[in-house]
Amino acid sequence: MTFNWQEYTTTELRAHATTRFREGGGSRPDVMLVEIDGHKAVLKDQGGADKWFALLIGPILNWRECKALTRLSELECVPELLSVPDSRAFLMSYHDSEQITKLKSNQPNWPEFFSDLKSAIDQLHQHGVAHNDLRNPTNTLVTPDGKPILVDLVACFCRGQKWNLPNRWLFNKFAQVDHSAITKLKTRVAPELLEESDVTPEEIAGRIGMAAKELGQWVRKVSRKLFTS
Numbered sequence: 001m002t003f004n005w006q007e008y009t010t011t012e013l014r015a016h017a018t019t020r021f022r023e024g025g026g027s028r029p030d031v032m033l034v035e036i037d038g039h040k041a042v043l044k045d046q047g048g049a050d051k052w053f054a055l056l057i058g059p060i061l062n063w064r065e066c067k068a069l070t071r072l073s074e075l076e077c078v079p080e081l082l083s084v085p086d087s088r089a090f091l092m093s094y095h096d097s098e099q100i101t102k103l104k105s106n107q108p109n110w111p112e113f114f115s116d117l118k119s120a121i122d123q124l125h126q127h128g129v130a131h132n133d134l135r136n137p138t139n140t141l142v143t144p145d146g147k148p149i150l151v152d153l154v155a156c157f158c159r160g161q162k163w164n165l166p167n168r169w170l171f172n173k174f175a176q177v178d179h180s181a182i183t184k185l186k187t188r189v190a191p192e193l194l195e196e197s198d199v200t201p202e203e204i205a206g207r208i209g210m211a212a213k214e215l216g217q218w219v220r221k222v223s224r225k226l227f228t229s
């Protein structure tokens with residue numbers, strides 16, 4: 001039988017916190033490991049941020065992250081949403097893991113890990129979610145069997161309808177930023193795996209620059225046609 005996390009309030013969950021992954025304060029939430037009757041879960045509570053931030057922005061951030069986790073519920077590479085005890089907090093599945101740049105007990109097979117990471121990121125995109133904060137290495141965790149877990153979807157960008165071209169354009173850019181995170185992480189932990197084809201931020205900026213340049217040329221061409229005889 002699965003454990004019923006939904007019957008616990010935020011206060012009760014906080015009372016069962018055994019480890020703090022992140023101390024709240026300023027614009028930061030509390031992120032903590034909660035243990036009840038041998039069952040583990042992670043509570044992310046925007047109520048741990050400064051009062052006004054928690055009051056005004058906390059519910060929006062919580063809603064954004066819960067929405068993304070719900071959209072990605074089929075995927076093994078992101079935590080499962082277990083409960084939303086109030087508008088500022090949610091509870092997710094705990095994954096025994098370490099941050100990719102702070103590995104102590106883990107030494108993954110890096111080629112396999114990066115291949116899995118690429119598939120994980122592609123799966124997110126197929127489900128219409130660009131993570132958008134993977135360049136921060138604290139959001140990529142490594143399990144003891146060397147698999148990636150992606151956390152912290154608060155900055156995500158969701159793909160909209162087909163007709164929403166600005167949204168689609170932005171989504172593609174953010175998807176490329178996710179891919180550039182692979183390059184950054186490889187540089188940090190396995191530089192020998194870097195390849196010519198790896199996406200760099202300069203390249204993305206370059207492509208945005210090219211698009212802006214082409215738009216500028218088109219505007220000038222149309223203006224010339226319209227306003228000169």
Ligand SMILES: Nc1ncnc2c1ncn2[C@@H]1O[C@H](COP(=O)(O)OP(=O)(O)O)[C@@H](O)[C@H]1O
Nearest residue numbers: 021022029031042079093094095138139151152
């Ligand atoms: N589901 C989880 N399982 C295990 N550890 C987690 C989980 N979620 C978060 N953590 C740990 O907590 C840290 C902070 O969580 P995160 O969601 O990134 O918060 P923040 O938005 O403050 O960066 C992560 O870097 C990771 O070490």
Ligand SMILES: [Mg+2]
Nearest residue numbers: 138139151152
């Ligand atoms: Mg984070």
